[in-house]
Amino acid sequence: MRSFNHAADKADGRAVRLAARSGALDGSTAGLAPGFVQGNLAVLPRDWADEFLRFCQVNPKPCPVLGVSEPGSPHVPALAADLDIRTDLPRYRVWRDGDLTEEPGDLLALWRDDLVSFVIGCSFSFEEALREAEVPMRHIELGCNVPMYRTNVATQRAGRFHGPLVVSMRPLRPADAIRAIQITSRLPAVHGAPVHIGIPEEIGISDIARPDYGDPLPVRPGELPVFWACGVTPQAAIAAARPPFAVTHAPGSMLVTDLKNAALAAF
Amino acid sequence: MRSFNHAADKADGRAVRLAARSGALDGSTAGLAPGFVQGNLAVLPRDWADEFLRFCQVNPKPCPVLGVSEPGSPHVPALAADLDIRTDLPRYRVWRDGDLTEEPGDLLALWRDDLVSFVIGCSFSFEEALREAEVPMRHIELGCNVPMYRTNVATQRAGRFHGPLVVSMRPLRPADAIRAIQITSRLPAVHGAPVHIGIPEEIGISDIARPDYGDPLPVRPGELPVFWACGVTPQAAIAAARPPFAVTHAPGSMLVTDLKNAALAAF
Numbered sequence: 001m002r003s004f005n006h007a008a009d010k011a012d013g014r015a016v017r018l019a020a021r022s023g024a025l026d027g028s029t030a031g032l033a034p035g036f037v038q039g040n041l042a043v044l045p046r047d048w049a050d051e052f053l054r055f056c057q058v059n060p061k062p063c064p065v066l067g068v069s070e071p072g073s074p075h076v077p078a079l080a081a082d083l084d085i086r087t088d089l090p091r092y093r094v095w096r097d098g099d100l101t102e103e104p105g106d107l108l109a110l111w112r113d114d115l116v117s118f119v120i121g122c123s124f125s126f127e128e129a130l131r132e133a134e135v136p137m138r139h140i141e142l143g144c145n146v147p148m149y150r151t152n153v154a155t156q157r158a159g160r161f162h163g164p165l166v167v168s169m170r171p172l173r174p175a176d177a178i179r180a181i182q183i184t185s186r187l188p189a190v191h192g193a194p195v196h197i198g199i200p201e202e203i204g205i206s207d208i209a210r211p212d213y214g215d216p217l218p219v220r221p222g223e224l225p226v227f228w229a230c231g232v233t234p235q236a237a238i239a240a241a242r243p244p245f246a247v248t249h250a251p252g253s254m255l256v257t258d259l260k261n262a263a264l265a266a267f
Numbered sequence: 268m269r270s271f272n273h274a275a276d277k278a279d280g281r282a283v284r285l286a287a288r289s290g291a292l293d294g295s296t297a298g299l300a301p302g303f304v305q306g307n308l309a310v311l312p313r314d315w316a317d318e319f320l321r322f323c324q325v326n327p328k329p330c331p332v333l334g335v336s337e338p339g340s341p342h343v344p345a346l347a348a349d350l351d352i353r354t355d356l357p358r359y360r361v362w363r364d365g366d367l368t369e370e371p372g373d374l375l376a377l378w379r380d381d382l383v384s385f386v387i388g389c390s391f392s393f394e395e396a397l398r399e400a401e402v403p404m405r406h407i408e409l410g411c412n413v414p415m416y417r418t419n420v421a422t423q424r425a426g427r428f429h430g431p432l433v434v435s436m437r438p439l440r441p442a443d444a445i446r447a448i449q450i451t452s453r454l455p456a457v458h459g460a461p462v463h464i465g466i467p468e469e470i471g472i473s474d475i476a477r478p479d480y481g482d483p484l485p486v487r488p489g490e491l492p493v494f495w496a497c498g499v500t501p502q503a504a505i506a507a508a509r510p511p512f513a514v515t516h517a518p519g520s521m522l523v524t525d526l527k528n529a530a531l532a533a534f
Binding site: 197 | 440441442444445448449452460461462463464465466469489491534
């Protein structure tokens with residue numbers, strides 16, 4: 001594996017994709033290519049893809065679709081001209097009948113001419129907007145993963161895809177929470193405004209200290225827990241639907257596109 | 268006093284002003300002239316007016332200025348061509364050295380050629396936007412006044428004007444609170460986004476059941492108290508500054524303008 005010089009090679013989406021393609025980058029894309037949109041990946045066989053697209057369409061907050069490929073094509077030109085889904089993420093997860101079976105560094109040996117790729121907006125984009133607005137985020141300060149929870153809010157079912165809404169939580173002081181709602185409302189393509197604030201038990205979270213995914217994070221006195229719809233929701237729906245074959249990104253190992261975060265703002 | 272036929276005469280801002288001018292209307296303007304902007308009134312002598320304008324400028328959330336008259340002029344053409352501040356509100360409050368001394372139905376006998384009128388945005392406008400978005404407001408359902416609180420947040424002082432930020436409170440379910448933040452963020456001319464949510468003691472409110480103005484309102488399980496900057500803030504600052512002469516609107520008895528609420532939206 002070649003070395004990946006973060007200082008030199010993280011400058012833009014293409015540099016990160018080329019580093020992933022060459023094998024020089026095989027880990028997290030967090031913090032790479034500042035300003036560029038990163039996306040969650042879901043790859044499904046054609047006979048599951050239409051239902052999944054409908055699932056995304058009826059659940060736009062957890063599943064905001066940034067791009068979809070033609071069946072069999074590893075390209076998504078709307079996101080980057082040279083993009084190759086098979087090689088341009090640092091690491092992948094392969095699911096067979098709902099079980100995680102492999103975590104390869106590329107999909108070259110696994111690619112099939114019936115696969116459809118979905119790229120779904122990711123919280124990295126809205127976190128960049130929050131950081132620029134000086135809204136503090138404790139999981140970034142502490143260098144850990146954001147805590148995520150399966151809620152008692154059901155997604156809208158579409159065919160074989162269904163399951164709970166999964167949310168990420170960021171503890172914020174009330175004035176920062178209001179500012180965060182304003183900022184993320186501008187970004188519907190990357191989960192948009194929070195889905196809940198302040199009363200976790202109202203959405204079925206009985207113990208805020210025990211997230212279902214990610215790391216626990218304290219909510220301190222004077223703070224409210226603020227919850228955003230999370231890209232783990234479609235992954236959980238895919239796992240529950242148990243298609244014979246599916247691929248997602250490995251956690252934190254995203255597709256970096258040529259889109260700019262600043263260009264996503266709805267107003 | 269002539270009778271005021273609400274069904275016929277409440278249609279627009281001009282009809283309400285004419286009813287107030289004639290004496291047919293001498294009470295609350297709540298619910299009259301749907302769609303038209305209503306405003307708080309503050310009238311001050313010229314040698315206090317510049318400081319008050321500065322106070323408003325540095326405290327735009329509680330004191331969003333919709334219009335200011337020329338000294339001595341009872342007209343504010345930006346708000347309505349035919350508007351006469353001396354007659355067009357149903358009822359006024361007169362303050363001398365900070366004490367409430369009279370509640371006249373017009374200012375004709377009190378008018379002076381050094382008076383400057385300020386019209387300040389009012390929560391009626393954003394409540395109309397919330398109602399249209401089907402955000403429920405309990406004080407409207409119960410037919411009582413919104414509860415208001417003096418906070419421990421100081422306004423920015425300007426000359427002789429200073430004092431605490433006064434806030435109004437509406438209890439909302441979290442999803443409605445998020446929607447309300449989005450909707451009122453569009454309306455900076457009428458107090459804009461909330462200033463606080465969820466933790467009243469953080470802004471010095473020790474007993475939510477005991478407002479300083481208005482009526483108490485229960486915050487039920489599953490709801491958060493949401494706080495907006497309130498037009499009582501400038502009134503409290505005027506009372507504290509104790510100018511020798513000042514006029515405000517009587518509570519609920521607003522100036523109805525020809526501006527449309529829908530035209531206020533910033534985006």
